[in-house]
Amino acid sequence: PAPAAVQPPRQFKLDPQSELRVEVLPDATLRVRLVSGTAEIFGTELPPEGWLTIPPRSKIAIFTWHGATVELDGVSESEYTSDETPMVIYVNTHAILDARRARARAAQGGDLEASQGPRVIVVGPTDSGKSTLCKMLLSWAAKLGWKPTYVDLDIGQGSITIPGCISATPIEKPIDIVDGIPLEMPLAYFYGHPNPSINPDVYKALMRELAQTLETQFSGNAESRAAGMVINTMGWVEGLGYELLLNAIDIFKANVVLVLGQEKLWKMLKDAVQSKPNIDVVKLHKSEGVVLRNSKYRQKTRSFRIKEYFYGIANDLAPHSNVVNFSDVSVFRIGSGHQAPRSALPIGAEPVADPTRLVAVNISTDMVHTVLAVSYAKEPDEIISSNVAGFIHVTDVDIQRKKLTYIAPCPGDLPSRLLIASSLTWYEQA
Ligand code: ADP
16 A cells, blocks of 8 residues: 555544544554543543554544543544444443442352342444454453453454464453553463364363353452453354354353344344343444455454564564474364274264374474464363463474474473464564
């Protein structure tokens, strides 16, 4: 694209309950400042003073409840104001969830069911604003002092850690406008692909592991139990995608299903959970501000998320390069596509492939540019039930010398020698 023209600083006067929608370019900085009044970006208030640098490629809305003047400085791809937003409905939803949290807290010490706060799952097609609604609900709750758990099941466009993971993290304060979800302690399980159809059984198995770990944490922590969860899901809502949504509702014992922007999906889910007690299926409007992203764009975002993990959002981290001998690590893949040949089976036996079987993988040059997860497992057979410590990116494989070179966000030895292979790639020049 042609270099963007210089734009002088400009101010926008926003009426109550309106928003300024801004798209940031990939390679130009844009700063935002609150001049007067109050405003928030996806549930997090703008500081009363000073400029905020919005990360490249962000698409944001600066919303005000009571009116505000805001100033932009730098070049943007687009900027316009709108007074048609679903924010009142969203904040009313938040208020209902908040009342449920308070009720759960009041029931502490009593029965487990009553002391469980809302478990909200947000569903809808791609680009319906699911992640954004999750952020708002979490930030509004955190502002009131709750510490809800954010669960991200979106392996394609997840916002907690790198793609290919399902993960969870407590949200203890409104989500930082610039830095996003805090990355200190996510509980992450590695699936290794951006699409669940490659091995849905593994995806389900990992959901069960994550849910079980959270269940254990909640049973020892009344505060996070009462605060509940906000669960983000994939935008795939048909066929297998729909089936996995139903699975997620079950596995995480969701009791509030928020359906964004699709009447049909709302109706289907409502009918599907009818027989189960205490699940509310609520239909919500999607915001017209949600920016549509095509699959190429999404693929690019995945790449950037991987890059960010190693280099930081503002390119401010320096990853560490390291070399290991092939014999120092063991790489596995979860799930095999291959079945045992019939000839190897006893006569009459049907071949059964265990979709969650662990397969040892030989290190080869095919691994260059891929991401490997470092498992917390002590033994290979614990890999599927273990969360991961972090990720490395393979930069070179020397078959002759039997050495693998990688970058990692931290220096020093790997926390474990058990690694999980993936189909996620990232190229330095991207
Ligand atoms: P989904 O999770 O359903 O795929 P997202 O919540 O990620 O959708 O929204 C898609 C994009 O639109 C994101 O970049 C998000 O920041 C942006 N977006 C969401 N709501 C608004 C809004 N009101 N104004 C401008 N951009 C928005």
